[in-house]
Amino acid sequence: MSKPQLGFIGLGLMGQALTAHLTECGYQVTGYDIDGTKVERAGEHGVARAFSSAEVAEASDIVLMCVISTDAVEEAVFGEAGVAAGGSAGKILVDHSTTIVSNTKDMAARLKAQCGMGWVDAPVSGGPPAARSGTLAIMAGGERGDIGKVEPVMADISGGFTHFGSVGAGQVAKMVNQVLVLNNYAVLAEALALAEAGGIDARKIPEALASGHAGSNMLKNIFPRMIERDFEPQGYARQILKDFDMLHDLAKTLKSPTPMSSQATSLFRILCSKGHQELDGISVLKLFDQNESV
Numbered sequence: 001m002s003k004p005q006l007g008f009i010g011l012g013l014m015g016q017a018l019t020a021h022l023t024e025c026g027y028q029v030t031g032y033d034i035d036g037t038k039v040e041r042a043g044e045h046g047v048a049r050a051f052s053s054a055e056v057a058e059a060s061d062i063v064l065m066c067v068i069s070t071d072a073v074e075e076a077v078f079g080e081a082g083v084a085a086g087g088s089a090g091k092i093l094v095d096h097s098t099t100i101v102s103n104t105k106d107m108a109a110r111l112k113a114q115c116g117m118g119w120v121d122a123p124v125s126g127g128p129p130a131a132r133s134g135t136l137a138i139m140a141g142g143e144r145g146d147i148g149k150v151e152p153v154m155a156d157i158s159g160g161f162t163h164f165g166s167v168g169a170g171q172v173a174k175m176v177n178q179v180l181v182l183n184n185y186a187v188l189a190e191a192l193a194l195a196e197a198g199g200i201d202a203r204k205i206p207e208a209l210a211s212g213h214a215g216s217n218m219l220k221n222i223f224p225r226m227i228e229r230d231f232e233p234q235g236y237a238r239q240i241l242k243d244f245d246m247l248h249d250l251a252k253t254l255k256s257p258t259p260m261s262s263q264a265t266s267l268f269r270i271l272c273s274k275g276h277q278e279l280d281g282i283s284v285l286k287l288f289d290q291n292e293s294v
Contacts, residue, residue, distance in 0.1 A: 057086030089116030
């Protein structure tokens with residue numbers, strides 16, 4: 001069975017990693033980003049250049065997208081020379097961005113009405129390393145027929161692809177993920193600061209605690225980066241703050257309390273206000289580090 005023609009809109013950290021993996025899997029990928037240098041970079045691993053989102057949609061059976069915000073999604077889809085201008089019935093847009101649930105539902109209905117194109121919201125977890133290795137966790141919302149069409153592609157880029165329900169359900173699941181992940185950044189930073197203040201070898205912590213209740217992927221993978229003060233972005237602190245704001249808006253709508261996330265949000269707001277918004281989210285350690293002036 002021949003592989004579908006893929007498009008990709010948004011060639012930042014995640015887009016570069018995903019398109020590199022997809023081309024290695026044998027897919028023909030057409031890509032676009034508002035930053036032309038990123039399109040050139042993607043061309044180095046075999047991505048064909050498009051000059052608009054509409055061109056991507058015209059050239060592709062399935063268009064994948066990963067951009068920075070809900071507003072950026074709307075612009076890429078419905079702006080001048082957007083996806084809607086090049087889309088048609090039978091094609092599907094898979095949005096890997098983290099977006100507002102209600103807006104996602106509205107945009108999906110609007111795209112279907114304008115050009116007949118399907119929409120799957122499929123936010124991801126795992127960051128660029130997992131995207132590059134094809135082991136992302138993907139949470140999806142969409143019509144069953146659309147899910148079936150994109151499932152083989154999702155299987156190639158993920159270690160787990162879960163359909164949670166209709167359009168928007170993937171974004172709800174992503175907010176659950178963010179509660180667990182983003183709060184844990186602050187928890188890990190607090191734990192590391194205590195270990196270092198107590199004079200023990202913090203490098204032994206992940207292995208020592210692996211078999212207990214504290215063991216986790218984040219303790220294994222994130223804690224060592226914190227020890228090394230490796231704040232090279234695999235995502236940005238400003239994005240975490242954006243996600244927390246979306247999380248609180250959704251929780252307010254659902255009347256679901258988020259006291260732990262509220263505290264963590266305050267920490268990330270302070271971190272960004274001190275000029276560290278372009279660092280990785282694990283740089284929240286700076287607020288706990290006795291050797292930091294922040």
